[in-house]
Amino acid sequence: MTIDICDVLKGSTYPGRGIIFGRSADNRHAVIAYFIMGRSVNSRNRVFVATEDGIRTQAYDAALMIDPSLIIYRPVRTWGGKTIVTNGDQTDTVLEYLARGRTFADALRTRTFEPDAPNYTPRISGIMEPDGSYSLSILKAKDGDPSRCCRFFFEYENPAAGFGDYIHTYSDDGSPLPSFKGEPESVAIGEANAQAFADDVWNSLNPENRVALFVRYSDLGTGSAETVIINAHERE
Numbered sequence: 382m383t384i385d386i387c388d389v390l391k392g393s394t395y396p397g398r399g400i401i402f403g404r405s406a407d408n409r410h411a412v413i414a415y416f417i418m419g420r421s422v423n424s425r426n427r428v429f430v431a432t433e434d435g436i437r438t439q440a441y442d443a444a445l446m447i448d449p450s451l452i453i454y455r456p457v458r459t460w461g462g463k464t465i466v467t468n469g470d471q472t473d474t475v476l477e478y479l480a481r482g483r484t485f486a487d488a489l490r491t492r493t494f495e496p497d498a499p500n501y502t503p504r505i506s507g508i509m510e511p512d513g514s515y516s517l518s519i520l521k522a523k524d525g526d527p528s529r530c531c532r533f534f535f536e537y538e539n540p541a542a543g544f545g546d547y548i549h550t551y552s553d554d555g556s557p558l559p560s561f562k563g564e565p566e567s568v569a570i571g572e573a574n575a576q577a578f579a580d581d582v583w584n585s586l587n588p589e590n591r592v593a594l595f596v597r598y599s600d601l602g603t604g605s606a607e608t609v610i611i612n613a614h615e616r617e
Contacts, residue, residue, distance in 0.1 A: 386547060386568040390585035395420065395554035396561075398468040400507045401582075402515045402537070403545015407573040410598040411513040412545055414582055415456050415466050418590040423447045428612040429593040434459045435472075436595050441614045451495055451502075457595060462511040462604075464597070468550060469495065469504050485516055486534050493530040494522050499557040501527055503550050513601050514538045517548050521560050535565055545570045574598060579609035 386401060401414040417438070419425035426445045429436045435457030440446040454470045465475045465485075471492045478488035485508045495502040503521035516536045523529035537546060546565040551558045572578035575598040583594050592613050599606040 383544060383567045383569050386545070386570060387581050387585040389547065389566060389568055390582065393553050394587045395551060395558070395590055397502070397550035397558065398505065399547060399549035400466050400468075400505055400517065401545055401547045401568065401570075402466075402507050402509060402517065402540075403568070403570045404513060404540040404542050405573050405578075405598060406543040406571055408542035409602065410573070410575075410600055411509055411515075411540075412570055412578065413457075413464060413466060413507075413509055413597045413599070414578070414595065415468075416582065416586060416594040417456075417468075417592045418586065419592045420590060424452060425592055425613070427452060427592055428614055429456075429595055429610045431608070431610065432458075435464075436610065438593070441612075451497060457597075464509040464599075465506070466509070467504065467506040468502075471504055471506055475506065475508065485518070489518050489520060489534075490532060492520060494520050494527075496527075498527065499525070501525060501560070502558070503560050505548050505550055505561075507548070509599075511604070513540055513599075515540070515546075517546060517565050519548060519561060525557070525560070543570055544568070575607040575609045579611055583611050 398417045403412045427438050430439045437455045458465050475488040501522040503519050506518045509515045518534045523531050547568045548565040575596050579596040594611045596609045
């Protein structure tokens with residue numbers, strides 16, 4: 382079953398961090414979106430900053446930063462026409478493996494979920510190919526047991542116009558936070574340009590918990606890209 386991505390986002394107060402991959406409604410663009418949310422001061426004290434090959438997270442107020450280990454990283458990087466998107470420093474692991482002639486899956490088989498007991502936050506990752514096909518992955522603790530890591534990989538060829546797939550770290554709010562379960566959710570993407578889609582996604586995220594959003598529409602014919610970054614702190 383496919384549901385509009387905005388309706389999906391509005392239905393959860395705390396999906397955590399999320400990746401959306403798909404195809405624009407006009408069938409001309411590969412669509413990528415990545416968002417982060419936060420409940421603690423440390424998690425909310427972040428913005429996305431553009432880099433030469435993607436984005437990185439950065440403390441909005443350096444004086445409020447407590448522990449950067451799991452919240453400061455490069456969520457989006459590009460290599461050889463491919464775009465890597467993850468919720469942690471496994472972005473760098475994937476890029477390093479690609480540079481050595483290895484694969485997305487090879488890289489993630491060396492990683493596990495985050496060591497943030499009792500949540501054991503899943504590591505979610507995606508790679509978008511130049512032709513718009515893509516793969517998504519989630520690494521998670523089996524039933525919350527940190528001694529068992531499950532690694533799931535999903536590959537998508539020939540995405541349909543106006544549709545995509547959405548994966549996120551948590552199924553909803555809670556204590557401990559319940560991990561995402563099952564396959565990535567099939568969603569409808571109604572907008573044909575990055576700004577309109579970014580506005581729709583941002584306005585659908587819970588206003589108290591949303592922190593930052595990255596959206597990129599890449600023209601499948603020319604390779605040109607339109608990128609939008611929205612940071613909660615810059616809109617306050």
